[in-house]
Amino acid sequence: LFTSWLQYRVAFTTDSDSPLLDEIRIRYINSTTGPALADIVGRVPLPGPATLTPTPEAIARAEWAGVATPPATERQQPRRVELAQVLAPVDDPNPPATLRALRAVETPWIGATELPYHYLIDGQGNIYEGWGSPTRRLPNADAGTVRLAVLADAEAEGVSEAAQARLIDVLAWLASSYRLPDDAIAGAPDAPERLAALVAELQP
Numbered sequence: 001l002f003t004s005w006l007q008y009r010v011a012f013t014t015d016s017d018s019p020l021l022d023e024i025r026i027r028y029i030n031s032t033t034g035p036a037l038a039d040i041v042g043r044v045p046l047p048g049p050a051t052l053t054p055t056p057e058a059i060a061r062a063e064w065a066g067v068a069t070p071p072a073t074e075r076q077q078p079r080r081v082e083l084a085q086v087l088a089p090v091d092d093p094n095p096p097a098t099l100r101a102l103r104a105v106e107t108p109w110i111g112a113t114e115l116p117y118h119y120l121i122d123g124q125g126n127i128y129e130g131w132g133s134p135t136r137r138l139p140n141a142d143a144g145t146v147r148l149a150v151l152a153d154a155e156a157e158g159v160s161e162a163a164q165a166r167l168i169d170v171l172a173w174l175a176s177s178y179r180l181p182d183d184a185i186a187g188a189p190d191a192p193e194r195l196a197a198l199v200a201e202l203q204p
Contacts, residue, residue, distance in 0.1 A: 043059060053176035058128060082145055083198075087153055118147055125163055154192045164198070
């Protein structure tokens with residue numbers, strides 16, 4: 001399964017000029033023990049000001065990650081949107097398990113308890129709550145930045161039509177709720193070329 005991950009650490013020690021392999025630690029992450037997408041039926045509206053633009057709904061963090069409240073962080077006024085890619089196949093049958101595996105692997109490396117996105121969108125168009133409210137400033141992010149991610153392999157498969165449609169919904173809601181300028185969306189620095197091209201298409 002795509003959601004089977006292997007994380008390993010190799011340490012080398014030596015008493016001479018020739019290093020010797022000393023230790024291999026293997027950590028098995030069974031992210032399939034949590035709820036599958038088919039088991040998650042509830043959705044919650046994205047929090048924000050009242051607006052005439054329909055409010056998208058997301059799978060709550062507590063539903064897919066088992067964690068209800070992210071750590072306390074600074075407040076911010078959203079001013080820009082950054083779109084990134086989380087590498088995953090477009091037809092991933094169990095995106096919540098994929099996200100749980102990524103969360104278990106990546107968060108120790110970035111020194112955070114959550115993936116560094118406010119919301120994530122899978123290939124089927126489902127929205128997942130990350131840090132949640134766009135008024136929460138992400139650690140190590142510029143003030144005012146709202147980070148979104150699509151679960152995709154943009155270079156190999158592109159971004160699914162369902163994900164693009166949901167992304168447009170979220171961007172329209174953000175723009176209306178926080179009065180973002182037309183050029184507020186940009187690709188993440190490491191965004192693949194096809195994702196950067198999608199960002200250009202989404203500009204008014």
